Amino acid sequence: MPIHEKSLIRPENLRVHDKLVLDGIDVSGHWSTFVEPRVVTDYNERLQEEIAALPGGEHIHRCWQCGSCTNSCTVNAVNPDFNPRYWIYLIRMGMESELLRDKEIIWQCVSCNKCTYACPRDVFPEGVMKATAHWLELEGHTPQSKSSMFDAEFTEQVVATGKIEEGRIIRGFFKRSGQPLMQPWLIEMAKRLARHLPLKMGFLMGIAAVVRPRTRGWGRAKAALEDYIAGQERAQKSALGLGAPVAPAKGAVHAAPGAER
Amino acid sequence: MTQPVLIVGGGPAGLAAVAALASVGQESVLVDKEARLGGAPILSGYAKLVPSGEWAKDAIGGMVSGVERDPKVRRRLGCTVTAFDGEPGAFRATLSDGSAVDASAAILCTGFTHFDSINKPEWGFGAFPDVVTTTQVEQMISSGRGIACPSDGRKPERVAILLCVGSRDRQIGREWCSKICCTVSCNIAMEIREALPDCHVYIYYMDIRTYGLYETNYYWKSQEEFKVKYIKARIAEVTSDGHRLIVKGEDTLVKRPITIPFDMVVHAIGMDPNVDNRTLSSVFGVALQPQGFIGRANAYTTLGETSRPGVFVAGAATGPETIDDSIAQARAAAFAAYALAQRARAPAHAA
Numbered sequence: 001m002p003i004h005e006k007s008l009i010r011p012e013n014l015r016v017h018d019k020l021v022l023d024g025i026d027v028s029g030h031w032s033t034f035v036e037p038r039v040v041t042d043y044n045e046r047l048q049e050e051i052a053a054l055p056g057g058e059h060i061h062r063c064w065q066c067g068s069c070t071n072s073c074t075v076n077a078v079n080p081d082f083n084p085r086y087w088i089y090l091i092r093m094g095m096e097s098e099l100l101r102d103k104e105i106i107w108q109c110v111s112c113n114k115c116t117y118a119c120p121r122d123v124f125p126e127g128v129m130k131a132t133a134h135w136l137e138l139e140g141h142t143p144q145s146k147s148s149m150f151d152a153e154f155t156e157q158v159v160a161t162g163k164i165e166e167g168r169i170i171r172g173f174f175k176r177s178g179q180p181l182m183q184p185w186l187i188e189m190a191k192r193l194a195r196h197l198p199l200k201m202g203f204l205m206g207i208a209a210v211v212r213p214r215t216r217g218w219g220r221a222k223a224a225l226e227d228y229i230a231g232q233e234r235a236q237k238s239a240l241g242l243g244a245p246v247a248p249a250k251g252a253v254h255a256a257p258g259a260e261r
Numbered sequence: 262m263t264q265p266v267l268i269v270g271g272g273p274a275g276l277a278a279v280a281a282l283a284s285v286g287q288e289s290v291l292v293d294k295e296a297r298l299g300g301a302p303i304l305s306g307y308a309k310l311v312p313s314g315e316w317a318k319d320a321i322g323g324m325v326s327g328v329e330r331d332p333k334v335r336r337r338l339g340c341t342v343t344a345f346d347g348e349p350g351a352f353r354a355t356l357s358d359g360s361a362v363d364a365s366a367a368i369l370c371t372g373f374t375h376f377d378s379i380n381k382p383e384w385g386f387g388a389f390p391d392v393v394t395t396t397q398v399e400q401m402i403s404s405g406r407g408i409a410c411p412s413d414g415r416k417p418e419r420v421a422i423l424l425c426v427g428s429r430d431r432q433i434g435r436e437w438c439s440k441i442c443c444t445v446s447c448n449i450a451m452e453i454r455e456a457l458p459d460c461h462v463y464i465y466y467m468d469i470r471t472y473g474l475y476e477t478n479y480y481w482k483s484q485e486e487f488k489v490k491y492i493k494a495r496i497a498e499v500t501s502d503g504h505r506l507i508v509k510g511e512d513t514l515v516k517r518p519i520t521i522p523f524d525m526v527v528h529a530i531g532m533d534p535n536v537d538n539r540t541l542s543s544v545f546g547v548a549l550q551p552q553g554f555i556g557r558a559n560a561y562t563t564l565g566e567t568s569r570p571g572v573f574v575a576g577a578a579t580g581p582e583t584i585d586d587s588i589a590q591a592r593a594a595a596f597a598a599y600a601l602a603q604r605a606r607a608p609a610h611a612a
Contacts, residue, residue, distance in 0.1 A: 005515045066467040067511040071497035071518070076511075086516055118383075118497065120430040120467075 009035055043094035046241075051091050053239030054134050056127025063088045069115035069125035075108050082108055084115060084125045087132060099132075103141050107133040138240055149176040159225050162215025165208050263602040265290050265335070266595070267354050267364035269342060269541075272300015273584045274576030274591035275370035276324040281595035283333035287602060290362050291328065292354075294537075296339045298325045300372055302584065308402035308452070310584060311444050312478060317403065321584075337362075341537075345545050349571030350605025365602035366571045368594045369555060370587075371541055373532040373577040376427025376435070384423060384528060385499030391417075391506055392499055392526045394426075395442065398449050408453050408460075410525050417460055417524035420453055421508050422446045423496050424466045428531035437552055439531030440581040443470045446529045447479035450489040463490045463523075465510065494519060499526050532581040545572050554580045565594030573598055 006014075013036040019028050027034075051057040063085075070076050070085040082105050090099045099106075109129035116126050136142040153172040157164050174181050194202070207213075215221075237243045266282055268275045271293035279289045295304060299321050302310065307317035328334050337356060344355040345367065354362045378386035378394055385392040390412040401408050410417055424446060428439040443466070450462045469491065471480040483489040496510040505522040512519050534553035535541070542549050548556045548568040555578045558566035565573040573594040576587030 005517070008516060064467060065493075065513055066495035067493075067513040068495045068497065070513075071495070071509060071511040076518070080518060083511075083516060085511065085513060117432065120425070120432060120495070122431040 010038070012036075013038060040095060044096040045094050047094045047096055047099075048092050050240050051128065051131050051135055054131035054138075054236055056124065056129075056134075057131030058127070059121075059123050060088060060091060060128050060131075062121040063092065063123045064121060065089055066120060068118040068120060069123070072114040072118040074110055074112045074114060079105065079108070081105055084109075084129060088123070088125065088128060091128075091132065100141055103136050106136065107142065107145055109133070135240070138236065138242065146177050149173060152176070155229075159222060159229070160214075161212065162218040162221060163213060165212070167205070167209050168212075263287065263606045264351070264363050264365040266598045266602060267292065267342075267352070267362060267367040268370060269293075269367065270300065270370035270372055270576075270578070271295070271298040271325075271328075271336075271338075272370060272372045272576065272587075273302065273321055273324065274372070274578075274587040275300065275368075276321070276328050277588040277591035278368050278370055278575060278595040278598075279328055279334045280324065280331070281592045282599060283328075283331045285599060286333065287599050288333050288335070290335045290337060290364065292337045292340050292342060292356065292362075294339070294341045298328065298336070298338070301375070305375065305396050306400040306403045307396075308399045309448070311441070311448055312475070312585070342544055345572075349601055352571060365605045366573065366598035367545065368565065368573045368575060368591070368598055369541060369545065369547070369567070369578050370574075370576050370591055371535050371537065371555070371578045373534065373554075373581070374536045376439075376530040376533050378426055378528045378530055380433055381426055381430075381528075383498045384426065384496065385501070385506065385526060386528055389499070389501050389506055389526075391524065392528065394528045394530045395422075395445055395449060396530065398453075398527055402449075402452055402456075408456055408525075415524070416457055417453075419521075419523045420450075420460060420462045420525045420527060421496075421506075421521075421523045422450060422462065422464045422527045422529055424464065424469075424529045425495070426528035426530050427533065429467065435531065435533070435552075437531075437581060438470060440470070440472075441583055442529040442531055444475045444479045446527075447471060447475075447483040447489070449527065451479075451483050451487045454483075454487040454489060461490070462487075463492055463521075465492050465494050465496050465508075467493070467495055492519075532577060535578060538578075545569060547572055547574070550580070552580070554578065563593075563597050564590060565597055571601060 015034040015036060016030050017028055021027070048060060052060055065085060067085045070083050073082065073084060075082040081102070087099060087102065087106060106129065109126060111126055113126050116124055119125060137144055137148060150173050153169055153176055154164065157169060171181060265288040268278050268289050268291045271291055275291060276298065279291050282289045297304065302317040302321040303325065309315065310317055310320055313320065341357045342354050343357050345352060347353050350365050352364045352367060354364055356362065375396055378384065391410045393411065398408065408417065409415065424443060427433065427435055428437060428442065446464055450464060453460055453462050469480055484491065493513050494510040496508055498509050500507045505524060506526050508519065508521050508523055508526060510519045511517070538549055538553055538555060541555070546569045550556045555574045556568055557574060557579055558568055565575050567574050575590040575594040576582050
């Protein structure tokens with residue numbers, strides 16, 4: 001009998017025996033392929049709560065597996081293994097080991113949000129993908145992505161000064177991500193800037209690169225932002241059981257369970 | 262002499278209510294905005310009804326002719342109620358033709374409005390003539406023309422029925438299950454298979470809600486006897502290759518993308534609140550539920566009470582409802598209205 005939906009069976013679970021006789025019946029060869037059962041040995045019953053505690057994952061509990069996210073997905077059209085509906089199922093059931101098998105593709109979501117506008121229950125699958133990628137990083141399953149390195153550099157500068165300075169961000173990002181600063185496209189851009197930028201703007205850019213201007217009266221805003229971000233990070237780590245458990249910080253958005261409409 | 266009971270809406274519920282009142286000698290006035298009685302089953306041309314299998318024109322048509330013959334029923338067709346004043350036992354309704362009707366009570370049997378599939382453009386209705394609604398398929402059957410693709414009249418070889426069109430969908434603000442479409446779709450699928458035995462019928466579902474005994478008589482029967490195929494998938498889009506319709510989605514149970522040609526795609530459209538519900542709410546002073554259907558004051562003691570004493574409600578006006586349950590609710594509401602009419606008469610009689 002042919003094996004239906006062979007694509008659902010992992011190659012290592014397909015067993016073909018060169019020579020095997022069972023109860024006097026020859027079952028050798030490809031025509032009598034055996035399938036090793038896939039056994040679920042444990043559930044991580046907290047997995048759904050962990051994802052829900054991260055920004056974007058709040059509404060994962062609404063999913064009823066219709067598949068609208070997957071079939072509207074930009075990435076799925078290119079790579080059928082990119083399947084948000086399936087991952088949401090794994091997370092809700094707590095099948096962590098299955099989820100981790102796909103850790104190298106989950107982050108590939110391009111945030112086009114087609115799923116957001118297809119989902120009949122407002123699960124916000126794009127947010128769930130973001131939360132799951134974040135979870136993989138926090139749990140140390142995947143290295144920090146370049147985009148989160150960029151986000152970190154950007155955020156730190158805003159928090160520090162209330163402003164961003166592009167040259168500084170590029171330098172900081174390249175440093176974090178281990179990229180050389182002297183990249184051909186960047187050198188070319190600097191040359192052309194030097195040639196074409198009005199003198200006054202070039203002068204201002206130069207000053208900004210050296211003195212690092214700050215928004216006036218930034219101190220209080222900075223303190224509030226730092227407090228908020230630290231609270232968010234504490235609450236997220238606490239939800240994931242990382243670090244010392246602490247009470248959710250005041251104002252931590254995700255600490256209030258997503259209001260079910 | 263009691264005042265008549267005002268019945269608004271002449272569909273299955275309204276017809277059942279006036280018939281029930283007439284059976285105990287209570288007069289009623291039946292108002293309908295359409296020029297013809299029968300409501301959705303007649304005006305939209307339904308074919309065979311669930312669960313009896315009787316033709317709508319016989320079953321509901323029979324109720325209409327019974328009411329038309331009944332001397333206890335005054336019919337005011339092509340009319341709406343524009344004002345409704347007074348109190349239980351002594352209401353006065355003003356109709357759109359300027360006339361007034363005194364009534365002891367009122368029963369709103371104002372039903373629902375079919376969901377307009379144009380509000381889910383990704384599923385091709387309005388763009389491709391061979392994308393139709395369950396109502397249109399009912400009309401194909403009830404008119405005797407048979408199942409045919411509207412574009413060129415050919416007999417379809419493959420039909421897809423998409424469930425939950427206009428139901429259970431936050432994207433379009435319709436969070437309710439319309440209750441009847443699963444069973445209606447099973448019924449239609451069997452009728453298509455019966456009429457066109459070589460036609461393959463696929464039903465794309467999120468859940469199958471053929472509740473109660475419909476499970477055996479519709480869901481199982483359609484699978485076991487009529488070989489209708491059920492696929493757990495919500496379709497992403499319906500497009501066309503110029504000749505046939507192309508249905509795209511994910512078969513979620515086998516985790517595999519679907520891109521399949523069909524000759525005809527049927528939307529199993531849900532039940533919206535009647536488009537006139539806001540007007541009805543303001544004219545009759547009755548509260549609506551958050552979803553827009555008319556609210557019921559309580560679920561158990563008197564099934565059909567609204568937020569306004571003396572104004573009752575029955576059938577799909579209160580939410581998606583089957584024809585037989587609408588009729589049962591209408592008879593319950595008629596009983597409550599009759600009791601009110603009798604109580605209203607008592608003091609005058611004693612005086």
